[in-house]
Amino acid sequence: MSHRLTPLAQSLPATVPFVGPEAQERQRGAPFAARLGANESVFGPSPLAIAAMEAAARDAWMYGDPEGFDLRADLAQHHGVAMANIVLGEGIDGLLGSLVRLLVAPGDAVVTSAGAYPTFNYHVTGYGGTLHTVPYSGDAEDPDALLAKARQTGAKVIYLANPDNPMGSHHTGATITDMLDRLPTGCLLCLDEAYADLAPPSAIPPISPDDPRVIRMRTFSKAHGLAGLRVGYAIGHPDLIAAFDRVRNHFGVGRIAQAGARAALTDRDWLSQVVNLVDESRKAIRDIAEANGLRPLPSATNFVTVDCGQDGAFARKVLAALIDDGIFVRMPGVAPLDRCIRIGCGTDADMARLRGALPQALARALS
Amino acid sequence: MSHRLTPLAQSLPATVPFVGPEAQERQRGAPFAARLGANESVFGPSPLAIAAMEAAARDAWMYGDPEGFDLRADLAQHHGVAMANIVLGEGIDGLLGSLVRLLVAPGDAVVTSAGAYPTFNYHVTGYGGTLHTVPYSGDAEDPDALLAKARQTGAKVIYLANPDNPMGSHHTGATITDMLDRLPTGCLLCLDEAYADLAPPSAIPPISPDDPRVIRMRTFSKAHGLAGLRVGYAIGHPDLIAAFDRVRNHFGVGRIAQAGARAALTDRDWLSQVVNLVDESRKAIRDIAEANGLRPLPSATNFVTVDCGQDGAFARKVLAALIDDGIFVRMPGVAPLDRCIRIGCGTDADMARLRGALPQALARALS
Numbered sequence: 208m209s210h211r212l213t214p215l216a217q218s219l220p221a222t223v224p225f226v227g228p229e230a231q232e233r234q235r236g237a238p239f240a241a242r243l244g245a246n247e248s249v250f251g252p253s254p255l256a257i258a259a260m261e262a263a264a265r266d267a268w269m270y271g272d273p274e275g276f277d278l279r280a281d282l283a284q285h286h287g288v289a290m291a292n293i294v295l296g297e298g299i300d301g302l303l304g305s306l307v308r309l310l311v312a313p314g315d316a317v318v319t320s321a322g323a324y325p326t327f328n329y330h331v332t333g334y335g336g337t338l339h340t341v342p343y344s345g346d347a348e349d350p351d352a353l354l355a356k357a358r359q360t361g362a363k364v365i366y367l368a369n370p371d372n373p374m375g376s377h378h379t380g381a382t383i384t385d386m387l388d389r390l391p392t393g394c395l396l397c398l399d400e401a402y403a404d405l406a407p408p409s410a411i412p413p414i415s416p417d418d419p420r421v422i423r424m425r426t427f428s429k430a431h432g433l434a435g436l437r438v439g440y441a442i443g444h445p446d447l448i449a450a451f452d453r454v455r456n457h458f459g460v461g462r463i464a465q466a467g468a469r470a471a472l473t474d475r476d477w478l479s480q481v482v483n484l485v486d487e488s489r490k491a492i493r494d495i496a497e498a499n500g501l502r503p504l505p506s507a508t509n510f511v512t513v514d515c516g517q518d519g520a521f522a523r524k525v526l527a528a529l530i531d532d533g534i535f536v537r538m539p540g541v542a543p544l545d546r547c548i549r550i551g552c553g554t555d556a557d558m559a560r561l562r563g564a565l566p567q568a569l570a571r572a573l574s
Numbered sequence: 575m576s577h578r579l580t581p582l583a584q585s586l587p588a589t590v591p592f593v594g595p596e597a598q599e600r601q602r603g604a605p606f607a608a609r610l611g612a613n614e615s616v617f618g619p620s621p622l623a624i625a626a627m628e629a630a631a632r633d634a635w636m637y638g639d640p641e642g643f644d645l646r647a648d649l650a651q652h653h654g655v656a657m658a659n660i661v662l663g664e665g666i667d668g669l670l671g672s673l674v675r676l677l678v679a680p681g682d683a684v685v686t687s688a689g690a691y692p693t694f695n696y697h698v699t700g701y702g703g704t705l706h707t708v709p710y711s712g713d714a715e716d717p718d719a720l721l722a723k724a725r726q727t728g729a730k731v732i733y734l735a736n737p738d739n740p741m742g743s744h745h746t747g748a749t750i751t752d753m754l755d756r757l758p759t760g761c762l763l764c765l766d767e768a769y770a771d772l773a774p775p776s777a778i779p780p781i782s783p784d785d786p787r788v789i790r791m792r793t794f795s796k797a798h799g800l801a802g803l804r805v806g807y808a809i810g811h812p813d814l815i816a817a818f819d820r821v822r823n824h825f826g827v828g829r830i831a832q833a834g835a836r837a838a839l840t841d842r843d844w845l846s847q848v849v850n851l852v853d854e855s856r857k858a859i860r861d862i863a864e865a866n867g868l869r870p871l872p873s874a875t876n877f878v879t880v881d882c883g884q885d886g887a888f889a890r891k892v893l894a895a896l897i898d899d900g901i902f903v904r905m906p907g908v909a910p911l912d913r914c915i916r917i918g919c920g921t922d923a924d925m926a927r928l929r930g931a932l933p934q935a936l937a938r939a940l941s
Binding site: 210211212213214215216219220221223224225226227229230233242245247248249250251252256257260261263264265266267268269270271272273274276297298300301304308309310311312315333363393395419428432433434435436437444446447449450452453454456457458459461462463464467 | 577578579580581582583586587588590591592593594596597600609612614615616617618619623624627628630631632633634635636637638639640641643664665667668671675676677678679682700730760762786795799800801802803804811813814816817819820821823824825826828829830831834
């Protein structure tokens with residue numbers, strides 16, 4: 208490297224942590240027949256959102272409103288909070304980056320679960336924070352362990368996804384509010400609720416939007432089927448929300464993105480349909496897994512994590528065989544979670560392909 | 575602030591540096607009749623790009639390829655460089671943020687011109703860099719002064735926009751390559767070529783894509799009329815380009831964005847038409863300015879900066895009167911550049927409105 212990178216940048220891994228399905232398709236020389244690995248919504252966006260995006264295409268010469276005023280107003284009304292409680296970002300990924308940048312100086316402690324969302328870890332490492340992990344408890348993140356580790360390390364932030372990715376498990380809202388009440392002073396709970404729309408209502412805690420102890424992350428990428436638009440938002444205390452303006456890419460959420468998200472938010476019927484389709488598909492994945500002697504874990508998300516019953520090496524073989532067979536799936540990266548593979552909800556055609564492919568994938572993995 | 579922001583984040587200005595035209599419209603309670611202030615392309619995107627974005631809308635449930643492989647392949651072919659020379663970002667704004675993050679540690683020196691692109695300064699400040707400025711020389715950035723200041727301060731980066739925003743001036747490619755040859759060792763030239771498609775060919779220097787001394791920034795936001803999509807790219811040495819993978823928002827350039835940009839790149843006819851329309855409109859703005867006794871500056875961009883002939887206070891009055899009259903324009907923020915207002919190229923209808931509004935705006939400013 209001939210350039211004078213900062214010592215921090217120099218210290219960061221040069222490897223690319225995110226391999227997309229397109230890269231895998233290029234490598235295998237063929238497209239996937241089923242795209243079930245990125246927790247996207249194969250059921251697509253609302254027709255209203257599609258129409259809004261199409262209409263906005265010819266307006267794409269204009270920057271999007273840097274304040275995202277209309278979308279934030281809609282979201283504020285939807286959630287019954289003030290606009291000052293909401294900041295938009297380029298997906299939750301973008302918001303997590305800004306949040307870490309605001310709170311985590313080099314050496315500051317941050318706590319998460321071993322095997323939880325790697326992009327959060329990427330940002331913590333990227334800003335020089337020190338990441339402390341605690342193991343999952345069974346197949347769920349462990350609030351007590353997270354709190355204890357935060358207390359022990361003086362952590363600035365605890366990351367918790369509820370429902371959880373990659374395991375699909377969830378805690379009740381009561382568990383989350385109890386966790387807030389036991390949060391060490393000065394520690395913020397980053398509550399990633401990407402899958403909130405797909406979870407039982409009991410998983411969503413009632414939290415005052417002005418509660419300074421927590422920031423909640425939401426997205427249009429999951430139930431709303433708009434992963435390719437890059438629109439997420441955070442709900443939190445107005446002081447913390449305002450601080451994002453100090454560091455965020457102000458024009459980062461574009462014009463088509465804002466238009467598509469606004470239309471999606473209005474289409475509650477579509478969202479209900481998607482929730483039903485996801486539920487049907489979760490059942491289908493469970494049936495397929497059980498028919499093959501595997502144990503599907505309960506899911507409050509648009510994927511089902513399936514325990515392959517052996518170790519990580521075995522699950523990786525199952526995964527590789529499915530990918531070979533044209534079915535894009537992923538798996539947790541850390542033991543003991545990596546005894547599982549993670550299968551996204553899909554169409555009937557997707558489920559038929561899975562049903563056809565899984566027996567052979569298992570046979571290959573066992574051979 | 576009840577949250578434990580990092581000392582750096584705590585030190586950053588809480589004010590929002592970027593007021594969009596939509597905020598001004600909300601404030602005045604009426605939309606602008608002419609949108610000529612953000613250097614957008616009122617001529618819109620290519621019909622091919624519109625069609626591609628419309629077609630991609632229903633695919634928006636899929637994340638965009640995090641490698642942006644197809645678009646980077648197209649860009650590499652277009653520029654005659656390797657894919658390893660190109661990184662995509664959420665507009666040049668996003669790329670400038672990543673570049674500064676990679677190179678500028680707290681206290682590191684960075685050099686730019688007083689009055690040049692404020693978003694670059696925003697990032698330098700945001701990452702704790704120390705910004706050193708040199709004045710423009712006349713209405714152009716001053717390579718000699720930039721180099722001298724970089725030498726004096728041991729700067730990590732020099733920022734230079736060619737053509738320049740907000741003045742519209744440009745240097746020849748020969749001046750830029752000469753500047754490179756005199757660059758202090760270890761200093762990188764960040765060459766912002768957002769307006770390259772609208773400049774005379776002589777303004778674009780021949781630079782080896784593998785030259786480690788410079789990184790060039792390009793965008794689909796200007797001549798390609800896709801500001802609302804957020805697609806920019808940088809061309810540079812493969813080592814530096816690869817380093818972006820350590821910090822960038824890997825999924826930040828979405829699916830519709832990549833599709834629209836790819837189609838736009840193919841439509842050279844549309845680009846030629848836009849270049850012609852911009853040139854016509856530059857002439858119209860010049861004529862209108864001169865008819866009102868003002869001095870239009872030469873422009874190699876899609877705006878014309880007009881010297882109002884007095885001080886900043888006077889130009890601000892002219893600007894305010896135009897805005898009052900429904901014409902969105904902006905002006906340089908720093909003396910002595912702020913004796914000017916900056917008027918974007920527009921349609922015939924836009925030009926007619928400007929022609930009608932300017933005499934009265936001047937009269938009001940003089941009163």
